[in-house]
Amino acid sequence: MTPLITPYTPVSRFAMQMGGLYAIWLREVKRAVRDRGQLIGGVSRPLLYVLIMGIGLNPYFRGEIYGEVKFVVPFTYLQFIFPAVIALNILYTSVQSAVSVIWDREFGFLREVLVSPQSRWTILLGKVLGGATVAMFHGSLVLALAPYADIPLDLVSVLKGLGLMFLLAFALTSAGVIIAGRIRSFEGFGVFSNAVILPLYFLSSSVFPLDPSLSAAQMRVIYPQWLVAMVEWNPLTYAVDAFRGAFIGYHQFDHWMGPVVLAAMAAFFFSWALYEFRKA
Amino acid sequence: MNMSGSDETPAVLIEGLTKRYGRTLALDKVSFDVKRGELFALLGPNGAGKTTMLHILCTILRADEGRAQINGVDIAKDPLGARLNIGVVFQEPSLDDRLTCVENLNFHGLVYGVPAYARAKRIEQMLAVVELSDWRDRLVRTLSSGMKRRLEIARALVHDSRILFLDEPTVGLDAQARDRMWSYIRQLREQHGLTVVVTTHYIEEVEGCDRVCVIDHGKVLAIDTPAALKARHGQELLRVTPRDAAAGAEIAADYADRIVRHDGEIVLRSDGDAFVEALFNKYGPRIRRLAVEEPSLESVFLSLTGRELRDQAASARDVTYAFGKRGGEHTK
Numbered sequence: 001m002t003p004l005i006t007p008y009t010p011v012s013r014f015a016m017q018m019g020g021l022y023a024i025w026l027r028e029v030k031r032a033v034r035d036r037g038q039l040i041g042g043v044s045r046p047l048l049y050v051l052i053m054g055i056g057l058n059p060y061f062r063g064e065i066y067g068e069v070k071f072v073v074p075f076t077y078l079q080f081i082f083p084a085v086i087a088l089n090i091l092y093t094s095v096q097s098a099v100s101v102i103w104d105r106e107f108g109f110l111r112e113v114l115v116s117p118q119s120r121w122t123i124l125l126g127k128v129l130g131g132a133t134v135a136m137f138h139g140s141l142v143l144a145l146a147p148y149a150d151i152p153l154d155l156v157s158v159l160k161g162l163g164l165m166f167l168l169a170f171a172l173t174s175a176g177v178i179i180a181g182r183i184r185s186f187e188g189f190g191v192f193s194n195a196v197i198l199p200l201y202f203l204s205s206s207v208f209p210l211d212p213s214l215s216a217a218q219m220r221v222i223y224p225q226w227l228v229a230m231v232e233w234n235p236l237t238y239a240v241d242a243f244r245g246a247f248i249g250y251h252q253f254d255h256w257m258g259p260v261v262l263a264a265m266a267a268f269f270f271s272w273a274l275y276e277f278r279k280a
Numbered sequence: 281m282n283m284s285g286s287d288e289t290p291a292v293l294i295e296g297l298t299k300r301y302g303r304t305l306a307l308d309k310v311s312f313d314v315k316r317g318e319l320f321a322l323l324g325p326n327g328a329g330k331t332t333m334l335h336i337l338c339t340i341l342r343a344d345e346g347r348a349q350i351n352g353v354d355i356a357k358d359p360l361g362a363r364l365n366i367g368v369v370f371q372e373p374s375l376d377d378r379l380t381c382v383e384n385l386n387f388h389g390l391v392y393g394v395p396a397y398a399r400a401k402r403i404e405q406m407l408a409v410v411e412l413s414d415w416r417d418r419l420v421r422t423l424s425s426g427m428k429r430r431l432e433i434a435r436a437l438v439h440d441s442r443i444l445f446l447d448e449p450t451v452g453l454d455a456q457a458r459d460r461m462w463s464y465i466r467q468l469r470e471q472h473g474l475t476v477v478v479t480t481h482y483i484e485e486v487e488g489c490d491r492v493c494v495i496d497h498g499k500v501l502a503i504d505t506p507a508a509l510k511a512r513h514g515q516e517l518l519r520v521t522p523r524d525a526a527a528g529a530e531i532a533a534d535y536a537d538r539i540v541r542h543d544g545e546i547v548l549r550s551d552g553d554a555f556v557e558a559l560f561n562k563y564g565p566r567i568r569r570l571a572v573e574e575p576s577l578e579s580v581f582l583s584l585t586g587r588e589l590r591d592q593a594a595s596a597r598d599v600t601y602a603f604g605k606r607g608g609e610h611t612k
Contacts, residue, residue: 005405005472008398008440010364016393023390031378108374112435115338116391117364 020118021126028130042138049085050145054078078149083243084206090139097131098176124277128173135169160246167262168239174269181276204236289352291316291475296346306332308498321486322479324495330479367436371447377421392439406434426457446478496585514575515583518550527566
């Protein structure tokens with residue numbers, strides 16, 4: 001009798017984990033590419049923010065405070081919000097990739113992976129890398145609008161930007177996995193994601209600057225203390241600041257803070273997600 | 281081949297396995313072993329602990345007490361090594377329906393460390409076995425539920441699984457698809473020396489198995505070949521449908537020591553025509569229906585658990601419906 005199935009020698013355990021990592025990553029990317037809705041969101045969001053809101057508010061960005069004309073930030077409004085729109089696109093896509101975690105659980109695919117000889121660590125890393133790749137791609141879609149926002153792109157700034165985008169995407173996808181682990185239904189997730197994404201975004205100094213040239217007294221007149229505190233405590237603020245540093249060379253905070261906060265976020269959220277995932 | 285242990289090592293070894301969900305005892309010190317190459321069936325009503333047992337063996341769940349080995353590998357000490365040797369087909373589908381058939385199988389091959397030279401070949405071979413070669417590039421969401429099940433069996437064998445766990449593999453399939461499913465399993469078992477552990481509630485499927493383990497309320501009630509089970513626990517049963525509740529109560533009181541089950545219909549242990557005749561003479565006019573049942577696995581099950589397999593069949597369908605209501609793939 002001829003053997004029904006080709007025999008083989010299994011690869012080493014390390015090679016198997018790497019193969020698994022690749023397979024899980026590839027699946028996330030393939031699913032995202034086939035999901036038209038997600039892609040449309042990734043294209044329409046930057047158009048809305050850069051072309052409509054950005055161009056619309058552009059003339060009002062330089063204002064007058066108590067009869068004194070102030071240049072709030074030495075950039076046009078379009079230039080100012082452009083890096084923040086990249087962060088917004090990554091934020092949406094990362095959190096959305098967490099939906100796929102709920103999806104996998106509901107539809108049983110998670111079990112297929114859990115009974116495989118892959119470690120929990122590899123499974124989570126593959127999943128997060130996959131989601132982060134897609135989110136980074138959506139973030140870089142915004143770069144296509146750079147000419148309309150007068151952002152000069154060169155190789156160094158793009159590479160720096162991509163690196164920061166990846167860090168942010170990695171951190172936020174891990175956070176999304178944590179959230180997904182605690183939410184039981186798709187409906188709940190929709191409500192939750194809007195309740196988290198938009199406040200995070202608007203409180204990240206994305207659409208308005210915290211003017212560094214204002215004195216503390218002036219700041220208090222213009223912005224209430226609670227708003228300033230929330231912006232300063234929001235980790236996304238530093239991500240947006242890092243993006244601004246890469247693309248328009250403008251920082252509201254120390255140069256090193258953005259990358260450091262991003263790296264810390266990535267490490268922290270991934271460890272937390274791994275802890276939750278092992279427990280489950 | 282990744283084989284640990286000699287041919288003497290049982291494929292599955294379970295000792296004193298216990299699992300609690302809060303207060304309920306899902307598994308109560310369960311012990312048994314499955315020999316190499318055996319077709320082993322777990323038979324029991326819903327909630328008996330079959331699926332819990334399978335999930336522990338696949339290391340999705342952790343047992344509270346006891347130990348288990350797969351091919352001589354302790355599942356608590358080396359879960360990854362234990363998982364390397366098994367193929368699993370769950371009760372509910374676990375395919376990615378946005379990938380094609382081939383992509384699903386390729387994912388599986390990669391995750392299980394099947395090297396590239398064998399992966400592509402094995403995928404085509406397995407697709408041929410379950411007769412899905414023409415559908416290889418179709419998205420899984422476009423397949424019927426029967427095809428999905430076949431694809432899942434194919435997937436479980438893309439890697440060298442020594443042991444195949446099938447949790448209700450034929451639920452939701454029509455009779456023809458069920459027969460075909462079993463012919464694939466038999467074919468693979470013969471050619472590969474595969475060990476198969478299956479949970480099912482279709483009595484005709486259990487008949488063909490090497491050994492059957494009857495389990496209820498987390499306890500093993502009996503474990504033997506179908507023939508031996510019938511010989512030992514098989515009982516001629518008498519099904520009596522009384523005309524009214526009063527007659528039912530009277531019969532039940534009269535034959536209290538023979539009752540297997542009483543809920544409208546009364547099932548009694550019979551020991552030949554004389555007993556049947558005596559009952560008929562006494563209660564004849566007050567009985568609507570009287571039926572004698574020859575010893576079968578069905579009656580073995582009933583006399584061991586006091587429950588009908590038919591109840592089980594209905595509730596298993598409910599499980600599928602419930603899954604569909606949650607947005608499962610059976611409804612698409």
